[in-house]
Every structure is written in structure tokens, then in C-alpha cells.
Amino acid sequence: MSGTAQFLFFALMGYTAIAAVVDAYYTQVGMLLGFTEANPINKFLFSKIGQPLTAFLEIGGFLVLNSIFSVYSAAGSFVVAGAIAGTETFMAIRNYKLVAAAKAKAPVKK
Numbered sequence: 001m002s003g004t005a006q007f008l009f010f011a012l013m014g015y016t017a018i019a020a021v022v023d024a025y026y027t028q029v030g031m032l033l034g035f036t037e038a039n040p041i042n043k044f045l046f047s048k049i050g051q052p053l054t055a056f057l058e059i060g061g062f063l064v065l066n067s068i069f070s071v072y073s074a075a076g077s078f079v080v081a082g083a084i085a086g087t088e089t090f091m092a093i094r095n096y097k098l099v100a101a102a103k104a105k106a107p108v109k110k
Helices: 003-032 040-049 051-072 074-105
Strands: none
Touching: 003 051, 003 074, 040 051, 051 074
8 A cells, every 4th residue: 555545544444433433422322311222233232341342342343354454455445444434424423313303302401
């Protein structure tokens, strides 16, 4: 990979991590408001090791595995990172909207 490609790969991986953290944050806020996790694997892991550790392992695992994959296929690792970044961005925005709608309907505490 050239220097520019390495920088773009690093930036994309960083963005993916940020999007995943934002998704994890709004997932936690939503769960505190009474929502449940839709992903059955995450739902199981949340009950066993908790939401923060599950999010940490998912994000860290993705970063490590995709970095290893980039040694074998630079183009493939860009595609994987882009797909995950897009999915995490979509889920973060979706969770934000669900949380905002739930907070708007919640009664005001005095």
C-alpha cells in the first residue's frame, strides 16, 4: 500500500471505530429507556459480559482482523471497512432517532 492509501485506510478504520462507539452509546441509552437489543448475539453477550465489554470486543476485533486482512488484500479491506462504517453510521443515526423520539414522548419530570 502506498503512503496515501495507508493514510486513507487508517482514516477509514478510525471513522469506523468512532461510528461504532456512537452506535454503542445510543444503544446503551436506548436500553436505559426500555428498548431491547435486536441482535440475538449481542443480546446474549450483553447478559453474560455486559454491553461495554461486548462493544469493546466487537470494535477491537474488527480493527485487528481487518488490519490483518489488509496485508492480504488492500482493496478487500477497504471494502470491508467501508461496509462496516456505513452500517455502523446507519445504526447510530437510527438509534439516535429512536432515543430522541422516546425522550420526546417521555413525561417531563419536575
